[in-house]
Amino acid sequence: MTGQFKVDRRQILAAGVTLPLVAASSIARGAADGAPVLANIAADARPISPAERAGRIERAQALMRRLRIGAVLIEPGSSLDYFTGVQWHRSERLTAAVLPASGAPVIVTPFFEEPSVRESLAVAADVRVWQEDEDPIALIVAALRERNPAGLRVGIEETVRFFASDGAARAMPAVAFVSANPVIRAVRMIKSPAEIALMQLASDITIAAYRWTVPQIAERMTPAEIGALMTRATRELGGVPEFALVLLGEASAYPHGSGKPQAVREGEVVLMDCGCTVHGYQSDISRTFVPGKPTPEQRRVWEQVAMGQQIARGAAILGTPAGKVDDSVRARYQAWGYGPGYKLPGLSHRTGHGIGMDGHEPVNLVHGESTPLAAGMCFSNEPGIYIPGKFGVRLEDCFHMTEAGPSWFSVPPTSIDAPLG
Numbered sequence: 508m509t510g511q512f513k514v515d516r517r518q519i520l521a522a523g524v525t526l527p528l529v530a531a532s533s534i535a536r537g538a539a540d541g542a543p544v545l546a547n548i549a550a551d552a553r554p555i556s557p558a559e560r561a562g563r564i565e566r567a568q569a570l571m572r573r574l575r576i577g578a579v580l581i582e583p584g585s586s587l588d589y590f591t592g593v594q595w596h597r598s599e600r601l602t603a604a605v606l607p608a609s610g611a612p613v614i615v616t617p618f619f620e621e622p623s624v625r626e627s628l629a630v631a632a633d634v635r636v637w638q639e640d641e642d643p644i645a646l647i648v649a650a651l652r653e654r655n656p657a658g659l660r661v662g663i664e665e666t667v668r669f670f671a672s673d674g675a676a677r678a679m680p681a682v683a684f685v686s687a688n689p690v691i692r693a694v695r696m697i698k699s700p701a702e703i704a705l706m707q708l709a710s711d712i713t714i715a716a717y718r719w720t721v722p723q724i725a726e727r728m729t730p731a732e733i734g735a736l737m738t739r740a741t742r743e744l745g746g747v748p749e750f751a752l753v754l755l756g757e758a759s760a761y762p763h764g765s766g767k768p769q770a771v772r773e774g775e776v777v778l779m780d781c782g783c784t785v786h787g788y789q790s791d792i793s794r795t796f797v798p799g800k801p802t803p804e805q806r807r808v809w810e811q812v813a814m815g816q817q818i819a820r821g822a823a824i825l826g827t828p829a830g831k832v833d834d835s836v837r838a839r840y841q842a843w844g845y846g847p848g849y850k851l852p853g854l855s856h857r858t859g860h861g862i863g864m865d866g867h868e869p870v871n872l873v874h875g876e877s878t879p880l881a882a883g884m885c886f887s888n889e890p891g892i893y894i895p896g897k898f899g900v901r902l903e904d905c906f907h908m909t910e911a912g913p914s915w916f917s918v919p920p921t922s923i924d925a926p927l928g
Contacts (some may be wrong), residue, residue, distance in 0.1 A: 522909040542719055548747025552708055554786040555592075555701055563590055564606065564630065567827065570650075570690045571608040571662070577655030579606040579662040579687045580647065582671060585864040586691055588662050588787060592629025595620075601643040604632075606656030615646045625817035644674035651675060651682075659830060662687030692869050696919055697741060697883035702788060702863065706885060707901055709746060709783050710916040716740035716781065717794060717927055722726070724798070728771045730764075737781050746783030746790075746922065749866065754778040759795070760899040762856055762891065773799035776898040782866060789866050791887050792917050793903030795925035805900075808892050809842060809923040812900045815890035816919050819858050819872065823880055830876035833858040836890045845892060852892045852894040859887040876878055884908045888919075 519915040530620055531900030567590065571579065576842045581587050581604045583595040595602050602616040602624060612667050616624045618636040625634065635650065637643045660683045663672045698706070719740040724733055730753035737751040737841060754761070755769035759778040771777060780793040795812075797805055815836045822835035836858050840846055845853030859872035862885050870878040872886055884907065902920065920928040 531761070541792060542723060545715070545740060545743040547583065547710065547714070547745035548712060549708055549785050551578045552705060552745070552785050553701070555629075555705075557592070559632050559699060559701055560590060560592055563606075564612065565692050567606060567690050568608050568634060570693055571606075574689055575659050576662045576685070576690060577657060577659030578651050578689070579610050579664060579669055579690055580604075580651070580672065580675065581664040581687075581691075582607060582667045584666050585787070585868075588627075589695055589864060591610060591632060592627050592631070593622055593624055593845075594627040594787075597668070601649060603643070603667075603671060605647065605650040605654055607623055608659070610654055613650040613654065615650065617643075633914055644671070644678065645922060647671070647675050648678045653680065658682050658686045662690055664691050688869075695863065696861065696869065697881065698885050698907060699883070703868075703883075704886070705785050705788035706863070706905070706907070707916055709785040709788055710792065712741060712744045712746035712783055712785065713781055713790040713792045714917050714927070715744050716746070716783075717779070717792070717844070721779075721794075721796070721927060724777065726771050726773060726798070730769055733777075733779070741781070741783045746785055749782045749789060750780070752780040754780075754899070757896065757898060759901075760893045760895050760897060762893065762899070762901070770913070771798060774802070776900070779831055780901065780903065787861055787864050789864065790916070791862055791866055791890060791905055793891075793901045794920070794926055795900045795902060796923065801923050805898065806923055808894070808898075808900045809902075811840070811904050812890060812892050812920060813921060814855075815840065815858075815892070816888050816902055816904065819888045819890055820913050822885070823872075823906070823908065823926065825881065825908065825910070825912070827878050828877045829872050829880055829886075830870040830871050830874050832880075833874050833876075840890070840892070843896060853892060854890050855893055856889075856891070860897060862887055882908050882909050882910050885916075 581596050587593050600617045604614040616631050618638050635646050637646055664687045670889045709768050718736055720736045733753045734751035738748045741748045754764045756775040758765040758769050759776045778795045782791040818836050818839055819832050822832045849855050857871050857873035860867040861870050887905050891904035893899035904919045905916040920926050
C-alpha cells in the first residue's frame, strides 16, 4: 500500500490519550473525519469462473470413481458454492445438490426458490423442484438412484444435516453412506492461482484497514468502537467484513476474549484479530501492540511470538506432516518455560488452521495431524502466547504453500515498536 497507510507506534494514541469517553458512533464518525480517504481496491477483482468450477467438479468426479463413490450429497454452504456457485441459506425447506461420479449435478430446491437459486448457479446442472406438500428427500433419493445406478457408496459432505442424510439412507438401505471428506476435502484443500489471488487481495485489504484504523485508536475506546472503525475501513476498501475481534488489557490473555468491560489504556496490550472476504475468499490477520511504552515482559513475549511465527514457517516444508509445524513451535516454547503442551501460560490452541472460503477449514497445523503439506494448501500462522491474569500476544499471518516453500499473504511485523510492519 501507499505511504499514507504507514504508522509509527509512537504516534499511536499520541494525540488521543485524553480523549473523553463518548458513544461508539460518535468516536467512529469523529475519528474517521480526519483520516485518509480510502479507495476500493477490490473493484477489479475477478470471481471464480464457471470454467474453474467445472474443473473442480471433474477433479471430484475422478476421485469419486477411484474411491468407488457413486455420488456425493451437499447442502448449502461453502462446498455447494465451491462446486456450483450456488450461494444459498439453510432452512427447514431443503435445498441440496447431488454431485454424481459422472454427469451433471442435480440441484433440488423448493419450487418458489428456483429463480433465486438459479441466480448464482454457475455450472450446468439439472434443477429439480418440490412443492410445499411434497417430500424433498424423495427427489434426493431419485437423483441418487438415477445418477448412481450401480448402487455404489454415497458420500455425505461433512456439514449436511442429519435429517437429510438419514432420510436418504433410510430410503436406500442397500446403499452404504460414507463420509465425503476424501473427495471434498482433497479437492478444496489445494487452492488454484485464482483462489490464491482473491485471498491475497483480502489480506491486502485487511492490512490497509489496520493501517487506517490503528492511528485513530485513543485512550478509553472500547472494543466495539475500534471494531466499528475497522469494519468501516474494510468495507470502503472493498472487502466484506467477516470479524473484528478486539481484546484489551487482561482480555488479551483469552484467545477469544472476555465479557468483562474493556477500554484502551496506555501501557496495556491491544490485540486485534480481523478478517474479510473478497468473492468468498477469506483473510485472517492478528496484530498486538501497546499504546505508550511496552513493559520488558510485554516486549519479551511479543518477540517470542514473532520468533514462533518464523519457527512455524521454517517447519512448513513440502511433504512434512502438518502437525510437525505445531510440534516445532511448541518445543521451543517449552524450552522457554511455557506449557508443556497446551497448558498455560503458553500456547493453548493450534499453531494454525486451514483457510480458504471458510475462515477455518481442514487441515490444521496441530499436533498429530498427519496430512503432508502440499503446494496450494493455505494456513494461518498464529502461535500466540497467553498469560492468564496479565495479557496475551497473538501475531497472525497466513501463508500458502508453493513448490519453493511457504509464501506469506501478509508479512509479519518484526518489532513491537512497528506493530504493523
